[in-house]
Amino acid sequence: MTSSGPPGTPGSRGVHPAWLPDEAFRPIGSRRTLLCGGGPLAGTVHEEVASACARYGGSVRRRAAGPDEAPEAGADDGAGDGADEGGPYDLVLALTTAGPLPAVTETALAGFRRGPAPGDGPAVGPDIGPVIGTAGGDERIGDEGYVVARHEGVTVVLADSATGLLYGLFHLVRLGEEAFGAARPAEHHRPAARLRMLDHWDNVDVHPVMGQVERGYAGGSIFWRDGALRDDLTRVRAYGRLLAACGVNAVTVNNVNVHATETLLLTDRLRDVAAIADRLRPYGVRVHLSVNFAAPVALGGTATADPLDEDVRAWWAAVTARVYEAIPDFGGYVVKADSEGQPGPHAYGRDHADGANLLAEALAPFGGVVHWRAFVYNHRQDWRDRSTDRARAAYDHFTPLDGRFRDNVILQVKHGPIDFQVREPVSPVIAAMPRTRVAVELQVTQEYTGQQRHVCYLAPMWSEVLGFRPWGPAGPGVAHVVAGDVADGAAGGGLVGVSNVGDDPYWTGHPLAQANLYAFGRLAWAPSSDPAAILDEWIGLTFPAAAGGNDATGGDDGRLREALHEIMDDSCGTYERYTVPLGVGFMVRPGHHYGPDVDGYEYTPWGTYHFADRDGVGVDRTRATGTGFTGQYPPPWSEVYESLARCPDELLLFFHHVPYGHVLHDGTTVIQHIYDTHFAGVEEVERARLRWAELAGLVPDAPHARVRELFAEQLRCAEEWRDQVNAYFLRKSGVPDARGRRIP
């Protein structure tokens, strides 16, 4: 039998399997498995195991309840080696609700309180536990959690819910042969954040400027094509499978900029959304919808969209009820309101809390949530006015509203105060809304980080964001805020990523950009994970032939792993070096945002300036002499950023305007740092390119060729960045490179 995973496995369709190639299932598929548990998601688990067994000769037996009952209808054993149907098993996958379990699983369950699982209830309340822990007290496994152990030659996965069981199965896939090696004590895994969501900026109609996918660099949408739902949604199911395997549990299926056709998804085109939900549901992924705040007017339902108007409230209540009739596990609404031209409550003299609560009220009876984006600023700023600071905007808009949002409103905050630049400080809003559920939004799609033509592994940047401690080293971190794990804080809002996926055969355009999607899910589940370890997981899963399967101790001769770590671990640092220096941001070509244009946004209404002149560069955001943005942070950061001496070098120009001769902590001047990093960044790209070339033969030909071509473009573009930025600052400063290199 050739490549043929469960329905939706794309291997046979010319679509790259990403981190779920058939080979990754060999350790499970070649063993004897007992699955205890009923229901549709347990059916997915069964399907996965059976499919693997069909390929690799193992077997699976399923029972929905007690051990003596007949297998559930529809469940059957995989083709196998004729092992005793009643046991013994190498692997037991069991719901704690599945009646009497084999003795070995009972042993593994010791220390856990067996109780009714929360079932498939709405994802409202917080259910945050430790990222990983060895079972000890009398704790529940939890909604999406699982316990994994190995005793007496049997690997056991236990979960309170079938979703947890599914996550446990993919945990074993990641472990590979290790899962069946030495004994291991019970480990309890639970996601840090309950909501781990990908937002698709996909348009239904092809937008005349932004195309099918706004800021998409991987082809068309997997959901939509030329104004309609795609006929074949096979890939949507395969996407759900990939997401479950990295821990994502929610997807928003349309762009936050909601145009005319997309407004109709809420009503006339709701069946399209339901069709997507049907494909994602087997993998525990819920569907959310971006809505137009003015939908009641746009769809002709009411004369106003005023959030305090009774007709408007009734309209949203009725429409939302119909959404839940069609999609009982619908996740909720995502809203970009009063931002970059989108409608919102301000038109009616209402504020963001009024607006968000309107929708929250409609969703509450069904357990849905509103993701209300905090990306609100004046995009018609006068560049002459240095007192207005876009960085301040979200804080200024939203902190006065803290405490006014309903508990099913999640304020979705971009990780930095500006807009997904390769280097920004963490947004002060995250630490400023103790009575509001906050989600942090990351950009998996590489709008400002090379647009999936450049290698840029983003996990280290995200890890820094999640590990940032706004109140200083003794306080909680960003990860705790989004997990709701802060004393006296609100429930967490989770982690949101803007998806980098399209209908490209590799899903992400650049084959190596798959690692960003994978890492997003893994960090959302376990924010304290080491980015290099995540990458290592991804390498093992994605390149099983060369890397010896997903078993790090297996046949891997180490060359591919080593090379990919060299190429990718610090690729985001490399990107930062050859692009925008010292945190100043936005030196990209206006509009498409690819490639350099140092002054491209300097005299525009977008609020993104560097203020370079012949003497110096940077934005003074201090309280003493600048815009006062530093005051939006709690101590110690309010003081650290304010201080020219203490401000971290990499953020120097974000917070301060300094002379070119200003000396950084490493002893180099700002101007020399600019030259040095730009030369270094290009050299690093060139080294990575050559390193990749050496992998011919180790990596399959097709992705190897694709990445090789992309490296040529990355190198060209990096040289363009180096030369433009260096030439710009040389012309402006007049300071020659201390090392005498050629600057054009």
Add this chain to the structure above:
Amino acid sequence: MTSSGPPGTPGSRGVHPAWLPDEAFRPIGSRRTLLCGGGPLAGTVHEEVASACARYGGSVRRRAAGPDEAPEAGADDGAGDGADEGGPYDLVLALTTAGPLPAVTETALAGFRRGPAPGDGPAVGPDIGPVIGTAGGDERIGDEGYVVARHEGVTVVLADSATGLLYGLFHLVRLGEEAFGAARPAEHHRPAARLRMLDHWDNVDVHPVMGQVERGYAGGSIFWRDGALRDDLTRVRAYGRLLAACGVNAVTVNNVNVHATETLLLTDRLRDVAAIADRLRPYGVRVHLSVNFAAPVALGGTATADPLDEDVRAWWAAVTARVYEAIPDFGGYVVKADSEGQPGPHAYGRDHADGANLLAEALAPFGGVVHWRAFVYNHRQDWRDRSTDRARAAYDHFTPLDGRFRDNVILQVKHGPIDFQVREPVSPVIAAMPRTRVAVELQVTQEYTGQQRHVCYLAPMWSEVLGFRPWGPAGPGVAHVVAGDVADGAAGGGLVGVSNVGDDPYWTGHPLAQANLYAFGRLAWAPSSDPAAILDEWIGLTFPAAAGGNDATGGDDGRLREALHEIMDDSCGTYERYTVPLGVGFMVRPGHHYGPDVDGYEYTPWGTYHFADRDGVGVDRTRATGTGFTGQYPPPWSEVYESLARCPDELLLFFHHVPYGHVLHDGTTVIQHIYDTHFAGVEEVERARLRWAELAGLVPDAPHARVRELFAEQLRCAEEWRDQVNAYFLRKSGVPDARGRRIP
């Protein structure tokens, strides 16, 4: 009877009549006219006069041959005051071929050789006479010429051809009541250049980036709409009428960038072109077509487009023959080849002469011409390479080919060496091709001069170009080159303008931009005309109510004329002041080219740089230390431009890179000049805006309101230019404004 000119008069359709309002025909329409002459174009003359008489009570009698014959079928008298049908007449319009003429016309004809008119033969050979002259010798009136005189109370217009008679009629319209005042000796008018052409950059299909009209700022195309010929071509005829009234006799109906659908105009969609030709023919305007050099391949006719291939030659011959079957007076082809991505002969190892001659050969049997554009340069230049100079490109490409072009090839040269900037030197190509017919291309559409949102009367700039004497004060000027009026030179190629017309109610978006279209035609006819006098004509014709009709001695109280001269005469100078300093060019936003972006093109492949650094600005194009471009001029200009001391200030930065402290001839430094002119330019716009506001009531409400709104935008944009340019150079130079004004 309400507003109702001849068919095509747009007054009744909500389209502005431009310089042909009904009122302009009152002096003719209220008098008794005899028209002697047959044929379709004389029919147009009759229609014009009869229509005017119907409105204003005069009469017209037409006879095709002798005075005793019956009027030609279809000719009839206008409603009138019952004047004697046999005479006397106030006005005689006569073809010299129309048999015995009234005595008074014979008097006027004295001094002119009566002979067969050249008829409607092809527009190949030169037929250039003096721009205007009092009849003296035994000369022919000439193909498009006319003689106008007034004797014994009768105004007489004589012409050898009906086209000439039509131009003579419009001459009377311009004169207004003056035409019927004091006696005037016979004046002989002939166009300086035989070809006076407008190129439309109109697309048939709406281009995804460039839209229906590339670089069009007046709405959609009057020819095409959404991929097809417009159903209603009434406006095309009205356009032809406006063109005849200012002297234009050729129109290219599609963009020089010939896309897929437009390639088909040559064959499958030829009937569309023929339909346009039918509408323009009554006004003596011929149709030309932009063609795709690769058409034989694109249309599937041949395997190659190699100009030396026999199949290709046969293909063009056959296709061209079919074009002339459909359009017997077809003008010819316009070609942009091997330029900005358009196909051309280079792909086959052939040169531009090979390419142009291929098409010329096909057109020659029918008297057609090829306009071959000289706008050829490397648009993928490396900005780091300062030795490549786009300004040099056309000369370097084409001068080696001088003498190799067939005599029905016209090399169409943009007036400056770069691309229609508000200030450029005259292209050296114009003086460098003595054995080639050269046409000069002007840009009536205001791509770089305010995009018809800014008042920018271009005639003074064009007049400067046409008056420029490449060989010094004693030699001929550009106007003589294009007229073929240079000793030992080739026949002239005429004047070409890129049209500024669209389906906007005012034709040109900005109502005052009509003056540019009008002035283009008038300068093409008579290049030595005074731009202010042309504007005066235009004012009188366009605003007859306020300006006292088109009779400058009439009821005009002078306020409107005076104000419009103040607003428009030096508006191009104003535009230059608030935009790009000292001839350096290209500081516009990339792509759409509207508004400032000082560095927008600085690090791009387009070859348009200013090289500003902290010490100075400008492009060194000297032979001594720069690109050597100055050497492309004959003396004295090769020396004048080379010399920092002698180079005209307004072109200083085009030819030299100078320090900001360089002192101009007027004693100010370059940097202070930049500041001063930018402040002055904005002040001039503000004065013009206020001046226009005062004209409320004098100008009809609708155009007054439109211009008022546009002035608000012009002022906003001018301030943006001032502030960006000044801020840019202040930041770079560090030199404060000597007058202490605020620079942001």
